[in-house]
């Protein structure tokens with residue numbers, strides 16, 4: 001995009017005061033020695049990585065975490081140079097050398113990655129900060145228990161040569177959002193034994209960690225030296241089984257708003273939007289909301305997504321199109337430009353991202369993360 005779009009069409013308000021309060025709430029939930037890594041991957045779940053990272057640090061976060069090395073390097077390039085930044089999703093050929101120069105904590109899950117980071121350490125003449133990831137049962141990234149001795153042994157050999165320092169041992173949980181799921185205790189057992197193996201072999205990690213937001217909120221035995229909350233930093237409950245954001249003491253950070261672009265009277269029996277999946281039952285008024293699936297409004301929420309206009313929550317009439325959707329305003333005639341609130345914290349009667357997740361058969365993580373680049377982020381509380 002070449003121009004910053006006007007925020008009247010649509011805007012995502014990002015309440016940095018709420019974000020800071022969420023970080024302080026998380027801080028109060030963990031023991032004083034436990035460090036907090038604010039996860040700011042995927043542009044801080046759609047909220048804007050650099051501003052959210054700064055606000056999280058102001059509120060007491062100690063580390064930042066990203067998925068890709070490019071996300072982590074962008075934080076360094078923005079001047080965030082005095083805190084540890086970890087990134088965990090590497091692909092062969094990624095810039096390990098730049099990661100070393102930037103002092104990133106780089107996750108290694110297997111031998112190909114260890115070989116690439118060691119080669120980059122030799123080439124740059126600098127020691128790499130490496131965190132070894134264990135697959136304790138998630139079955140995604142991470143080193144299987146059977147392959148752990150080889151990975152730990154090779155990492156220690158490189159450490160002895162001064163090529164790297166193993167700064168962390170870590171893993172990730174599969175079902176932390178389902179309290180008491182049997183896999184949780186099983187993963188913690190495997191994690192403890194993989195830690196024990198590595199530490200007996202001579203690894204002296206600065207941090208050991210496995211907890212995401214749900215584990216930070218509900219599982220103190222999973223906190224170890226550091227927790228890695230993502231979604232909770234943005235004020236959203238990690239899942240319905242854990243309670244609402246309000247019950248967890250969290251406040252949603254993003255509000256998605258648009259200005260109604262047209263209000264008009266139509267007769268009964270009028271089809272609305274592509275496919276005519278909605279037909280007016282009586283003479284009524286329609287309001288056009290100028291955001292669509294290109295802006296991250298899920299097409300799957302056609303006929304279901306909730307939107308507050310005035311004092312009334314309306315349901316999307318018919319299909320969500322690329323750039324717009326329609327509301328049946330039931331005869332009301334708000335002025336064009338009137339604010340339509342798709343979601344927000346929920347305390348003024350507006351829907352929440354969690355309500356949209358229900359309407360679109362997904363999770364609130366996906367709702368906020370997919371808000372498109374065409375929607376300007378407007379920061380409050382900077």
Ligand SMILES: *Cc1c(COP(=O)(O)O)cnc(C)c1O
Pocket residue numbers: 039041088172211212213214228229230231232238
């Ligand atoms: C995304 C992510 C997190 C944060 O998860 P939330 O459920 O958003 O708290 C933590 N650790 C890893 C490895 C992740 O990929």
